[in-house]
Amino acid sequence: MYQNKPTAFIGIDLNKKPGDYELVVELSDGQIFKADINVGARPRIEAPLGIPEKLGGNTPAGQSKLISTLALENQSLANLRTGTKAFWTEKFLPPLKKIFITDEYGYSRQTGEYSIAHKGTDYRASEGTAVMAANRGVVRVAKTYRNYGKTVVIDHGLGLMTFYMHLSKIKVNPGELARRGQIIGLSGQTGYAESPHLHFTVRINGTSIDPAKFLGLFE
Ligand SMILES: [Zn+2]
Numbered sequence: 001m002y003q004n005k006p007t008a009f010i011g012i013d014l015n016k017k018p019g020d021y022e023l024v025v026e027l028s029d030g031q032i033f034k035a036d037i038n039v040g041a042r043p044r045i046e047a048p049l050g051i052p053e054k055l056g057g058n059t060p061a062g063q064s065k066l067i068s069t070l071a072l073e074n075q076s077l078a079n080l081r082t083g084t085k086a087f088w089t090e091k092f093l094p095p096l097k098k099i100f101i102t103d104e105y106g107y108s109r110q111t112g113e114y115s116i117a118h119k120g121t122d123y124r125a126s127e128g129t130a131v132m133a134a135n136r137g138v139v140r141v142a143k144t145y146r147n148y149g150k151t152v153v154i155d156h157g158l159g160l161m162t163f164y165m166h167l168s169k170i171k172v173n174p175g176e177l178a179r180r181g182q183i184i185g186l187s188g189q190t191g192y193a194e195s196p197h198l199h200f201t202v203r204i205n206g207t208s209i210d211p212a213k214f215l216g217l218f219e
Pocket residue numbers: 103118120121122198199200
């Protein structure tokens with residue numbers, strides 16, 4: 001329930017083929033709800049992205065190491081535990097006080113022969129900027145990764161999660177209940193980052209969606 005209305009989010013993957021789809025929802029009382037949804041095409045934007053010297057630089061060895069370690073990190077961040085009820089009742093907020101997008105969701109980044117889809121939004125944030133929980137939820141991950149750097153994941157329940165990456169400092173612990181707007185860390189450039197920024201991801205049942213569009217639902 002959101003604002004006294006039954007509400008559901010369905011995440012559609014970046015690589016979903018554009019077209020018309022039928023959405024079928026079966027409610028717990030057996031009622032069936034159907035709707036037609038159109039999945040539109042996004043412009044495909046490709047941009048080159050180097051590998052920072054600290055991660056081996058833009059060499060073939062650095063590239064294959066990036067790809068193999070990224071796969072492991074993605075694996076460890078998949079299938080995180082989620083609450084069986086929503087932990088939030090109020091609208092979602094942007095994770096920074098001042099919002100300026102430097103790199104949109106959906107870019108393809110060319111690193112040597114590899115292409116990595118950017119499944120989050122990058123916001124401008126100088127080193128040490130306060131990063132806030134977009135909404136109330138339980139901290140599932142507060143950990144340092146080689147590529148994602150210092151990372152916090154908040155579970156808002158029912159498969160909805162937000163990710164905060166490349167932090168310079170983490171200020172929460174796994175299992176902790178974060179309040180909406182609580183400072184959960186400070187921005188930075190740890191891991192696969194060439195300059196300080198906040199990488200923010202919104203995931204619905206394992207599918208990373210466009211955070212800017214998601215936050216736009218609450219404006
Ligand atoms: Zn990013």
